[in-house]
C-alpha cells in the first residue's frame with residue numbers, strides 16, 4: 299500500500315467579517331498517494347481554490363487557517379517557519395495557477411522567470427547548465443526553445459499556461475496543484491494543456507490535485523474526485539464510480555448538467571444559487587436546492603461517511 303504523499307486533515311479556513319467569522323473551508327480531509335490524480339470539483343465559491351491556497355499557506359488576511367493539519371510526507375506544513383515554507387513551495391508542492399497572464403511577470407522574459415524560481419530556492423546553475431535546463435523544461439511542456447527569449451504578451455493563452463507548468467516543475471515537486479489550469483482556453487487548447495500536464499506528471503512521478511468545475515475534464519484526467527459544496531467535501535469516490543453512480547444529490551445534479559450528444563433537449567442546470575457562506579442554511583447546506591430533501595435535512599448536518607469501498611458521501615439518504 300502506497301503511503302500518502304499529501305494528507306489534509308480537518309482543514310479549516312475562516313475570514314474575519316464585520317458580521318462574524320465566515321468559514322470558507324470547513325473540516326476538509328483527503329489524501330493523495332504518489333502518482334495519483336485527485337480532482338476537486340464544485341461551483342464557484344465552494345472553497346476549492348481557498349483550500350489550494352491553504353495547503354500552500356498562501357491565505358491572506360483577513361483570511362486565516364483556523365484548524366487542521368497538512369502533511370507533505372512526514373513534514374507538517376502548518377508548523378513550518380515562513381522561511382521553510384517558502385523553500386518548500388515549488389520544490390515540494392507547486393501551483394499551476396488560474397489565469398496564466400496574471401501569474402507570469404509581464405516585464406520579464408520566460409528565461410528570467412525560470413531563473414528567478416531556481417535562484418530563489420538556492421539552485422542557481424552555471425550559465426551553460428542553466429541554458430540546458432531551460433531548453434529541457436520548455437521541451438517537456440511542448441514549447442520551442444525560442445520561448446525563453448519571449449515576454450508573456452508574445453505568447454498565446456495555451457503557451458502561457460505551458461510556461462507556467464514549466465516553472466511549476468522546474469524543481470521537480472512531489473505534488474502539483476493545478477487550479478483551473480485551462481479556464482479561458484478554447485476546447486482544443488484545453489486538451490493540449492491537460493495532455494502536457496499529464497505527461498510531465500508521469501515523468502516526474504508527482505501527484506496532482508486538479509481543481510475545476512468541468513466534470514468532463516475531470517472524467518478524462520483524474521483517478522478520484524472530491525466534490526465540494528459550501529466549503530465542505532460532500533462526496534469522494536473513484537472517478538468511474540462517481541460519474542456512473544454518484545451518491546450525493548449535488549454530484550448527481552452536477553453530472554446531469556453535462557451536455558450530452560444523446561439527449562439534445564434543454565440543458566439542466568442546478569436550480570438556485572450557492573449559499574452565502576456567512577448565512578449558511580441550517581442542517582445540510584444543500585437542502586434549499588435539493589430535490590430529495592426530507593425534514594431531517596434542514597435540522598441535522600450530514601457528516602462525510604463511508605458508503606462503499608473507497609467512497610464517502612455526506613448525505614442522510616446516501
Ligand code: SF4
Pocket residue numbers: 546547548582583584585586588589590591592595600612613614615616
Ligand atoms: Fe439532499 Fe438531504 Fe442529502 Fe442534503 S442530506 S443532499 S438535503 S437528501
